[in-house]
Amino acid sequence: MLLLLPATALSHPHAWIDLHVDVDIDDSQNVHTLTQTWVFDPVYTMLLLEEYERALPGADQTRQLEALRDRMMESMADYDHMTEVRLDQQPLEIAGAEETRIKIKDDEALKLRFTLKLDEPAPLTEGSLSYRIFDPTYYIEMLHPGEEAVRLKGTAEDCRVQIIEPRPNAAHLAQAAAVDLGGSADGLGRHFAQWVEIDCSRSGEDD
Amino acid sequence: MSHHRPLMPLVAGLLLALLVLATPAGASPLGPDALGEPEGPTEQEQEKEAAEESIGAAGTAVGWLLSTQRDLHRALTTGVRELRNDNSLANGAWLVLISFVYGVFHAAGPGHGKAVISTYLLTHRTALRRGILLSFASSLLQAITAILLVFGLVVVAGLLSRDAMQQVATVELVSFGLVAALGALLCLRAGRTLLRRCSQGHAHHHGCSCGHSHHVDPEAVQGHGGRWPVVATILSVGARPCTGAVLILVAANLMGLWTAGILAVLAMALGTALTVSALAVLAVRARGWASALLNRGGGGLLAGAGDWVALAGGLIILLLGTALFVAALGTTPAIYRL
Numbered sequence: 001m002l003l004l005l006p007a008t009a010l011s012h013p014h015a016w017i018d019l020h021v022d023v024d025i026d027d028s029q030n031v032h033t034l035t036q037t038w039v040f041d042p043v044y045t046m047l048l049l050e051e052y053e054r055a056l057p058g059a060d061q062t063r064q065l066e067a068l069r070d071r072m073m074e075s076m077a078d079y080d081h082m083t084e085v086r087l088d089q090q091p092l093e094i095a096g097a098e099e100t101r102i103k104i105k106d107d108e109a110l111k112l113r114f115t116l117k118l119d120e121p122a123p124l125t126e127g128s129l130s131y132r133i134f135d136p137t138y139y140i141e142m143l144h145p146g147e148e149a150v151r152l153k154g155t156a157e158d159c160r161v162q163i164i165e166p167r168p169n170a171a172h173l174a175q176a177a178a179v180d181l182g183g184s185a186d187g188l189g190r191h192f193a194q195w196v197e198i199d200c201s202r203s204g205e206d207d
Numbered sequence: 208m209s210h211h212r213p214l215m216p217l218v219a220g221l222l223l224a225l226l227v228l229a230t231p232a233g234a235s236p237l238g239p240d241a242l243g244e245p246e247g248p249t250e251q252e253q254e255k256e257a258a259e260e261s262i263g264a265a266g267t268a269v270g271w272l273l274s275t276q277r278d279l280h281r282a283l284t285t286g287v288r289e290l291r292n293d294n295s296l297a298n299g300a301w302l303v304l305i306s307f308v309y310g311v312f313h314a315a316g317p318g319h320g321k322a323v324i325s326t327y328l329l330t331h332r333t334a335l336r337r338g339i340l341l342s343f344a345s346s347l348l349q350a351i352t353a354i355l356l357v358f359g360l361v362v363v364a365g366l367l368s369r370d371a372m373q374q375v376a377t378v379e380l381v382s383f384g385l386v387a388a389l390g391a392l393l394c395l396r397a398g399r400t401l402l403r404r405c406s407q408g409h410a411h412h413h414g415c416s417c418g419h420s421h422h423v424d425p426e427a428v429q430g431h432g433g434r435w436p437v438v439a440t441i442l443s444v445g446a447r448p449c450t451g452a453v454l455i456l457v458a459a460n461l462m463g464l465w466t467a468g469i470l471a472v473l474a475m476a477l478g479t480a481l482t483v484s485a486l487a488v489l490a491v492r493a494r495g496w497a498s499a500l501l502n503r504g505g506g507g508l509l510a511g512a513g514d515w516v517a518l519a520g521g522l523i524i525l526l527l528g529t530a531l532f533v534a535a536l537g538t539t540p541a542i543y544r545l
Contacts, residue, residue, distance in 0.1 A: 014372070014450065016281065041281070042288035043458045047368050050461055054367065075544050108288055140545060141277070 013141035013192075015044035019133055021144070023198060025154035030121035031129055031198075034083065035099075035153075038142070040110040048110060061104070069102040072112060082135060082142065083116055084190075088127025093119035124159070124200040134193035143194060150196055159200040166192045279309040283451060287458045290467060299467045302455075306471040309451055310346075310478025319531055320345060320444040321486055323386055323524055327440050328490035330520025331393070332498075332513065338491045341437055342483040348445025350476035352378070353452035354469060361460055368457040375453055376535065378446065383532040385443035390525025392439055397518035404514065443528070451475060 022035040040048070052064035076082060080094045100114040122129055133142050144150060150161045168191040286302040314321065324345065328338050356378060360371035452472045459468025501512060 013277070013280075014454065016284075041284050042291075043284045043454060046458060046461045047372075051367050051369060072545055108291070135545070 014139055016041045016141045016143070018149070019142055019144045020149045020151075021131075021133075021196070022151045022153050023129075025124065025152060025159075026121070027154070029124040029200060031118065031124060032121050033115045033117050034085070034131060035115045036081075036083070036113065036133065038112045039105075040112070042108045044140075045104070045108060045110040049104075065102045065104065065110075068110075069100055069112065073097060073100050073114065079136070081114070081116055083131060083133050085118065085122070085129070085131040087122045087129050089130075092122055095119045124198065128197050128199040128201065130195050130197040132190070132193040132195050134189040136189045138189040138192055141192065144196065150198075152198065159198055162197045162199070164195040164197060166194060168192055276309070276312050279305065279312055280451065283309055283455060284458075287455065287462070290464060291462045294464065294467075299470070302467060302471050303474045306451075306455065307474040307478040310449075310475035310480075311482050312478075313449060313451060313475070314346075314479040314482035319383070319386065319527065320349070320447065321483060322527060323389070323440060323444055324483060325486055325490045326520050326523050326527070327389075327393070327436070328487055329494050330516050330523075331436065332494065333437075333491055335488065335491050337437065338487040339484045341440060342487045343480040344441045345444035346476045346480035346483060347473075348441060349447065349449055349479070350452060350472045352446060353448035353456060353472055356448055357453060357456040357460060361457065368461060372453060372457060375448060375450065378448060380532060380535050382443060382447035383528050383535055385439070385446055385528070387525055387528030387532060389436070389439045389443045390521050390523070390528050393436055393521030394518060394525060395521075396436070397514050397521055401514045401518065449475065449479070 018039040020037040020039070023031055024033045024035065025031055048068055049064070052068050056064050056067060073081075077096065081097050083094060085092045085094065095117040097114040097116050100112070102110070102112050104110050135142060144163055147161055147163055150163070152159055152161065282305045283302075286298070286305045290298045290302055324342060327333075328341075333341075356375065357371060360366045360374055361368055366374070452475055455471050455475070456468045459465055459471070498513075
């Protein structure tokens with residue numbers, strides 16, 4: 001029996017983001033950056049637009065979006081932009097984000113795009129690279145819609161991409177259900193995050 | 208003392224087991240930590256529990272429920288978008304339908320409303336019709352709360368939709384406080400009845416636990432405690448708006464489609480009411496079955512036992528409300544804003 005508080009049903013994610021990631025691999029099989037595109041859901045997009053419409057009334061949408069972009073990037077800076085990267089199970093340092101762009105598609109889907117830079121290039125010859133992107137509070141659910149959402153850029157013929165779906169246990173599920181609208185559940189998000197694994201070990205002897 | 212005494216733990220145990228069964232996901236208010244830890248996930252405990260639990264049958268069921276809810280949540284969001292792009296009757300009807308299905312599923316997950324209602328119905332004799340009425344009224348009130356809340360905060364007070372959604376947490380606190388108050392009220396009533404029996408019981412050799420009541424007191428005809436507790440139950444459950452409803456209304460308001468939003472939220476309430484009613488029927492039946500079993504054991508026994516059970520139910524609801532209140536106070540808003 002679970003010793004958990006019953007609480008609100010479906011209070012877990014209130015919004016969702018579809019993730020698309022380009023993994024940039026150089027000629028010597030090193031990964032330098034992960035270029036991420038986040039597509040926000042239509043309702044959350046509306047909420048954000050409302051906020052910036054009010055903050056900068058009458059300004060053109062480009063300016064409003066830029067202000068939104070700046071705030072997002074700033075508030076995520078201390079959280080490695082919600083990204084965790086590992087090489088052969090060892091965590092890698094993240095240097096920061098650059099080349100941030102924002103646009104709105106069909107007036108309904110906000111797209112944030114940025115390039116996340118690793119502190120040091122990660123050699124794929126030394127083990128598999130894995131990453132996960134998630135909102136720790138699980139207010140927003142962040143998922144890759146499918147394996148095609150992860151693209152390997154560069155010399156990566158022999159690399160295999162695998163998305164490992166989250167397997168939260170009953171305790172996490174019940175806890176997710178118990179998080180209320182305005183609250184947060186720090187540390188909950190990772191139990192609902194996908195791990196993406198890039199394995200190029202079989203191509204190691206080609207060099 | 209009384210030769211019926213040994214039955215008491217059995218009765219209580221049976222009812223509590225039923226309560227746990229009737230609360231999906233085994234989300235039991237009886238956990239030893241029901242009053243303890245607010246919900247900050249203490250990692251080690253979580254992990255330990257995870258190791259012991261892995262994904263049990265309950266977990267799988269809840270997992271399936273939650274993933275279905277997630278899909279429905281996405282369907283709601285895209286339904287809103289479709290309506291925005293094309294405000295046609297078909298799209299409006301679609302959104303209402305999705306909302307209804309969402310309501311049915313939403314209610315099937317763990318939730319404090321169901322825990323309160325099923326605990327109440329398991330521990331207080333209630334006519335079946337009244338149990339169903341209770342479920343429908345609470346669901347409808349939840350919808351009305353959501354509508355008034357969004358209208359009041361966004362339209363009247365002019366808050367940003369996002370900030371209005373954050374305010375739901377405050378309303379939630381009120382609701383949890385009401386649950387605790389309901390529990391206290393039920394305890395008081397049961398306690399009073401027990402005391403009264405006690406003072407009458409001196410004529411018999413039964414002690415206080417189960418006096419025969421030779422006169423029929425008017426309250427007993429209606430079940431335990433007349434209209435008051437039912438109203439209090441409706442209020443405590445209905446004061447908490449459903450998050451899906453708030454989301455739809457906020458979006459509807461931004462698109463200037465209040466009518467569609469209100470219809471969708473009412474459909475959602477209807478769906479919720481259907482699921483909760485099914486649970487209520489189960490609870491009322493279970494209680495009837497338990498009473499029948501007991502009555503075979505000795506006439507008049509239930510009159511006293513029923514009060515003890517009602518007291519236990521009141522205590523559970525009181526603990527539940529208090530625990531939820533404390534947990535809700537303990538949650539901190541996110542530090543970053545996406």
